Amino acid sequence: MIMPKTILETLGFRRNWVYETIVASHPKKGLASAAPMGVWTGDLRRVKLKIYNGSKTLANITASGAFTVNFPKDVRLFHRALASKRLPLIKTPSGLHAVKDHSRLELQANDMKKAGNAVIVTAEITGHRILKNTRLFNRAEALTLEYLISKTKPNVKANELAEYRRAIRKVAPKSEYAMIVER
Ligand SMILES: Cc1cc2nc3c(=O)[nH]c(=O)nc-3n(C[C@H](O)[C@H](O)[C@H](O)COP(=O)(O)O)c2cc1C
Incomplete structure (x- = not known):
């Protein structure tokens, strides 16, 4: 039987390659934030991240579980996310935060494992919005x-x-x- 391609395959993900993205997350109460993070997949279905202790992103995902992975159009967006923390964020129809006018995956964390001074988050894809010419950044x-x-x-x-x-x-x-x- 021919299986339909998963969204990660369609995007061009290769197993265990790390892609640099912008993760947008929100606390239970308060402002959403966005930070550059690497993501990868082992099974072409779920997404994994290694998030170092002390980041807002980790606190937010621990608190609410839901977040988005956004695919920058160019490298400057990583700098903007770090430098100003004022990326244009929008609210998705499903109530998450995402980078305006960028492709995204919507995710729900369903496993979090400590790994030294970081946590490995495994997340299921709950939705996506993929624009034409989405670019993957692998180093x-x-x-x-x-x-x-x-x-x-x-x-x-x-x-x-x-x-x-x-x-x-x-x-x-x-x-x-x-x-x-x-x-
Ligand atoms: C391209 C890039 C990739 C990054 N990947 C990660 C990562 O995978 N995990 C992580 O914890 N920090 C990563 N960082 C560092 C975080 O983005 C940085 O610590 C950020 O300030 C965290 O912001 P927050 O406290 O709002 O979550 C990366 C930084 C850059 C520029």
């Missing part, structure tokens, strides 16, 4: 370019190359990028 391509440039430099430090290798394996496991930087 592996840019990191591979940086790795190759570093390699050509005289006196490059082994730990610098090792750090690129670690990051590339983390954000794009089993990819061509990971193969390029394997020793």
Whole structure:
């Protein structure tokens, strides 16, 4: 039987690759907030995040469980989310907060596990709004370019190359990028 594609497959998600997004969440009472966060999927159905202790996003998701993952059109939105915390947020028909005029997934956290100084959140997709030309940001391509440039430099430090290798394996496991930087 041919299974219909999941929304994550349609978006182009690859298993266990990390994509950089903007998570919008809200406390039980008070203003919604938005913060850059990496997300990934192991099963192409559920979304996972690793959120460090102390962030508003973690407090909000712990309190209300529902949040959105928004896909920036360009890198400047990550900066705006961090610098001003005044991204244009809208309320979705389902009552969540989301970045205005951007593609989004609507999610409900259904598992939260402590992992050192962070929590791994697993969430079910409860809705989505996907615009044309939605872009996924994965760091592996840019990191591979940086790795190759570093390699050509005289006196490059082994730990610098090792750090690129670690990051590339983390954000794009089993990819061509990971193969390029394997020793
Ligand atoms: C591209 C990018 C990705 C990030 N990914 C994460 C992440 O996966 N988990 C996390 O806890 N923080 C991540 N951060 C850091 C948070 O966005 C940052 O700590 C933010 O200030 C948290 O805001 P909040 O307190 O409003 O939740 C990331 C930052 C950037 C720029």
